[in-house]
Amino acid sequence: MRMIFGLVLILGVGLAGFAVYMAQDYITQAQAERDYLLATQAEAPQLIDVVVTKKPLKYGERFSKMDLEVIKVQAGKAPDTAFQAITGPQGVENAPRAVFFEGETRARAALRSYEPFEPLLASKVTAPGLDAGIMANLAPNMRAFTINVDVASGVSGFLRPGDRVDVYWSGASGNTQVTKLIDTNLKLIAIDQSADADRSEETMIARTVTAEVTPKQVAALTLAQSTGRLTLSLVGTSDTMAVGAIEIDRDHLLGIKAPEVIEVEAGKVCTIRTRKAGELIETEIPCTN
Template sequence: MKLIVALVLVAGLALGGLAIRMAQSQIGQYQSDRDALLERVKQMPRLVDIVVAKHDLKYGQRFDKSDLVVTQMQADHIPAGAFSLISAPDKSADSKRAVFADTENRPRAAMRAYLANEPILASKITPPGMDAGIAAILAPNMRAFTMTVDVQSSISGFLRPGSTVDVYWSGTINNTLVSKLIYPNLRLIAVDQSVDSDRPEITVAARTITAEVSPEDVAALTLAQSSGKLTLALVGSGDTTDVGAIEVNRDQALGITPEAIAPQQKTCTIRTRKGTDVVETQIPCPQQ
């Protein structure tokens, strides 16, 4: 009997030790999995709140707080000018991060088309109560200047709001025809009274273009437009090359050199007959 009890006790101790080792192994696995999960969480990008459109918005469409929703996006992927709050108390620390003030009931308008779940950007919406248009685009102390576009120009059908052009002036200086670059990299804000940069591609030639310029540039461009002809050259997207000063006169454009236009010296001759031969002799030309 004592032998049986001893055997049972030994077997129990062995099973208990095995159970302890199995439990320790399982706990160790759990701890390893936990540590790996915590490490993965540390490596995951940080998410922050961002305000997006709840549904599609067309250019010029008004929207209010009910048309927006807050979602999350990676912090390092947030576009400039995005909002993190739909509304916040006016003049509070959070007011600059909000689309609307809590007390604001006037709608804002989309200055470009938005797709559902697309982030709302401060530069692409109007202030509360203002409709989309040129006035909503102009920066402080800037002016909208409209120029007539030559419909025969090959680029007039390719101009769109947001396009960049070089402006050339052609006219007469000191009785010589001259063409010169007077305004490089001029950004257009409207084409034919439309500021919608998302308008469908069309081939209709533009008749007027509007640019954002300083008051001083308004005076200069007005004088240039009244004293000669303005021609636009479309600048490629992303082209930031500084072309420098460009001025070409008629002779340079046509390759005419001073020697080519210098008057040829007049020569005078007389013919005399000697027998059957006629001899031509050069003499001074008579003064007129």
């Protein structure tokens, strides 16, 4: 009996030791996994919320809160003007940029086409309740000015809303024909009656373009358009060169030099007067001084 009790005791101690060993091994493994997960989490990129569309949107199409959802993207990989929340409070400092303020029921409209799950951009949608068009594209305190163009002055129909152009004026200055750069880097907000920057129809020659300008530029361009001919020059998207004053006349263009006018002092004339038969006679003689 004592032998059986001793065997049972030895077996129990052995099982207990084995259980402790297994527990220690499990704890060690769990701690290693925990440390690995913490290290991986620390190295993982930070994620932020971005609002995307759940369906395709065309230019001018209205959308509401039901057409949007929030996804996670890597911080620093989203556009600066992307929305971070579908709804949010108004007037709260450091609040996430929201598509709609709380309580807003008016829809917004897309200013360009969107594909499903594409980030929604604040600069590419209208304000709530506003349709797409020139009004939606105008920056605060700016004006819309329309310029008449043709195939030559309008860059052969390659202009699109959002492009930037330089404006040249050609006309008479006195008796000379002159071409002068009068404005630079004007933003176009509409071509003919379309403000859609994503229009995909074949290239057509525009009859008018509408630019975003200041009130002072409106006055200058109105005068220029009524006194001469305006020509547009398309500015490249990567152009950073500052353009100075440019003016050229016909003579400079053709390399014609104006004739020099040399003033010659009239020669001094000396005379001597004599009387002959009562008549006064004046005779030229060389001047001695």
